Amino acid sequence: MHVERGKIREFARAIKDDDPLYFDEEYAKREAGGIMPPITFLQTMTHWDDGGGRVRPPMDLKRALHGEQEFELLRPIHAGDVLTARMRVADIYEKPGKRGGTMTFVVLDTEFTNQRGERVARARQVGIETGQVVKD
Amino acid sequence: MPAVKRYWDDVKEGEALPEMRVEGLTRTDFVRYAGASGDFNPIHHDQTFAEASGNPTVFAMGMLNAGILSRVVTRFVGRPAVRRYRVRFATRAWPGDDVISTGKVTRKFEEDGEARIEGELHAVNQKGETLISGSFVAALPRRP
Numbered sequence: 001m002h003v004e005r006g007k008i009r010e011f012a013r014a015i016k017d018d019d020p021l022y023f024d025e026e027y028a029k030r031e032a033g034g035i036m037p038p039i040t041f042l043q044t045m046t047h048w049d050d051g052g053g054r055v056r057p058p059m060d061l062k063r064a065l066h067g068e069q070e071f072e073l074l075r076p077i078h079a080g081d082v083l084t085a086r087m088r089v090a091d092i093y094e095k096p097g098k099r100g101g102t103m104t105f106v107v108l109d110t111e112f113t114n115q116r117g118e119r120v121a122r123a124r125q126v127g128i129e130t131g132q133v134v135k136d
Numbered sequence: 137m138p139a140v141k142r143y144w145d146d147v148k149e150g151e152a153l154p155e156m157r158v159e160g161l162t163r164t165d166f167v168r169y170a171g172a173s174g175d176f177n178p179i180h181h182d183q184t185f186a187e188a189s190g191n192p193t194v195f196a197m198g199m200l201n202a203g204i205l206s207r208v209v210t211r212f213v214g215r216p217a218v219r220r221y222r223v224r225f226a227t228r229a230w231p232g233d234d235v236i237s238t239g240k241v242t243r244k245f246e247e248d249g250e251a252r253i254e255g256e257l258h259a260v261n262q263k264g265e266t267l268i269s270g271s272f273v274a275a276l277p278r279r280p
Contacts, residue, residue: 007172014165014172015203016158021215032216039210039221040203047174061177062189066198070222 001045005079008037011044034078039071042112042121045085059106059129067105067126075120082115090124101131142213144244144251144276153212153239153255158204161196161233169200196229201267205259208237213274219252223270227261234262239272250275 005025012022020027021036028035077083091107105128112121166180175197178185186194202223209218229235236259243254257270 011172011203014169015200015206016165017203017207017210019207019210019215031214036215038203039206039215039218040199043199044173047176061179062185064177066225068222068224069199069202070220072220073218076216 001083001085003037003041003077003079003081003083005035007044008035008041008079011041012038015040032078033076034080036076036078039073040069042071042077042110042123043069045083045110045112046087046125059127063130065128065130067128068124069126070124072122073120074122075114075118077112077114077120081120083112083120084114086111086113097131103131104129142276143279144253145279147241147244147253147276149241149244151241153208153241153257156204156208156211156237158235158237161229161231161235163194163231166194166196166200166231169197169203173197173199175199193231195231196233198223198225198228198268201225201229201235201259202270204235205237205257205268205270208239208257209255209272209274212239213253213276217274217276218272219250219275220273221270222272223257223268225268226266229261229267235267236260236262242271247273251278252276 008022015038017038021032025035087108087110090109093105095103097103105126108125110123111119114120170176170181179189180194180197183193206221239255239257241253241255245252252273252275254273257272258266259268260266
């Protein structure tokens, strides 16, 4: 995954964040060594496929929910970095749902390394597939 | 906008992070986030699909709300200081909903040779219903 400056700008705009760290190269260089992506930018990796394939949990999108998400940021990430993500299914378990049916929990762990082989981040995602379509 | 210059010594346990408010999410916001993130699950932009899934209409991606909430942290400590960000999704946000983000410092401690703070985070809608509860850890410089 190439951490692209334009993609960072687009993402920052989408989450309504006008921090110049995401937009202004001079400012970012002075304050943080370069333009950095927003924290949750790494999530875009989940939806990207550079041709090397990605883990696709067999979940029905009509019944899938995002339960939890965590990022651990180990080293700075800057525009221009090339990250490699290794995602694995860490756990799958079932629980009885509150309104009947069974809920299936899928825990996905991702490790991100940069072009120097340094570990820069870890992510953990908990997805839930409900026994029936979701109603609040 | 000046960069955040906040010293660990000056932060207090129990201190509130300044509230941030996004008013009236729109379907266009969902589509913009879909493009930016690559999340094209049709349940967030396709009315027909949303209805077939038993929903009255499309709703926001949890990660859009999580991105909005993350600003509370980065405004307080600066993006480079963030070490951990964790969110748990509760209720969903619908078109027209507000996202009101708040946070609070809960702990000051040392870890991995850094002076760090931990805090809790909440995003609620205009009815006060929890969209997200979360937490963060950040490393701050000590006062010279």
